Amino acid sequence: MSGMTDLGLPENILACLFDLDGVISRTAAVHAAAWKQAFDAFLRERDGADFRPFTDADYAEYVDGRPRVDGVRTFLASRGVGLPLGAPDDPPGTATVHGLARRKNELFLERIRSGGVEAYEGTLRYIEAARADGLRTAVVSASANCRDVLHALDAEHLFDARVDGVVAAERHLPGKPHPDTFLAAARDLGVPPGRAAVFEDALAGMDAGRAGRFGYVVGVDRVGRSAALYAHGADRVVTDLAELTGEPREPGER
Numbered sequence: 001m002s003g004m005t006d007l008g009l010p011e012n013i014l015a016c017l018f019d020l021d022g023v024i025s026r027t028a029a030v031h032a033a034a035w036k037q038a039f040d041a042f043l044r045e046r047d048g049a050d051f052r053p054f055t056d057a058d059y060a061e062y063v064d065g066r067p068r069v070d071g072v073r074t075f076l077a078s079r080g081v082g083l084p085l086g087a088p089d090d091p092p093g094t095a096t097v098h099g100l101a102r103r104k105n106e107l108f109l110e111r112i113r114s115g116g117v118e119a120y121e122g123t124l125r126y127i128e129a130a131r132a133d134g135l136r137t138a139v140v141s142a143s144a145n146c147r148d149v150l151h152a153l154d155a156e157h158l159f160d161a162r163v164d165g166v167v168a169a170e171r172h173l174p175g176k177p178h179p180d181t182f183l184a185a186a187r188d189l190g191v192p193p194g195r196a197a198v199f200e201d202a203l204a205g206m207d208a209g210r211a212g213r214f215g216y217v218v219g220v221d222r223v224g225r226s227a228a229l230y231a232h233g234a235d236r237v238v239t240d241l242a243e244l245t246g247e248p249r250e251p252g253e254r
């Protein structure tokens with residue numbers, strides 16, 4: 001593609017909109033560890049000598065990618081355990097689906113606040129390079145914990161705007177795959193969508209980028225599904241943002 005900058009973006013791009021989990025932060029392992037702690041405490045108390053711990057395979061099969069409450073239900077069903085749903089304000093650790101979900105979130109927050117989360121360094125360097133080139137930057141995430149994660153990574157200063165789960169709720173914005181949170185971020189930056197680039201690792205994020213008619217959509221492939229990212233509208237797929245600046249592109253590569 002002609003007219004690309006040193007950042008690997010079309011020359012008319014003025015702003016970059018970054019997803020958090022999987023693009024900026026390596027939060028997947030922290031989520032898995034918090035789930036294990038919450039479930040193991042519950043199961044140990046319930047099953048005593050018959051206790052079987054929550055495993056990585058359990059995480060991949062029953063919890064990863066699902067809404068928090070669905071993850072609790074799906075995993076417990078796999079062990080033949082039924083719990084009452086309870087209410088969203090059940091105290092963390094209550095023997096209900098909501099109580100376990102809240103305990104998991106509490107443990108997740110404790111971990112990220114005590115330094116248990118890492119950044120993708122290639123992304124941080126890319127954001128610094130983009131800002132040095134005069135581009136505006138925003139973080140766009142469904143997470144209500146976005147601020148805590150950015151604070152833990154000491155990365156808050158890298159963004160001119162933040163549209164996260166808290167902001168989306170305040171402004172009544174539907175989440176991805178709807179484009180509304182990305183559109184709000186572009187508006188906050190004063191840049192039309194056609195002159196903003198989206199950086200996402202989720203298929204729903206690709207859909208949002210296409211639906212919002214953004215100028216460029218970069219799919220970040222950490223798990224080997226680049227074909228699916230392209231199918232959902234990526235203009236280019238990379239395994240790390242360092243590829244956008246560092247390596248010469250092959251002839252014909254998008």
Ligand SMILES: [Mg+2]
Pocket residue numbers: 019020021022023200201202
């Ligand atoms: Mg993500």
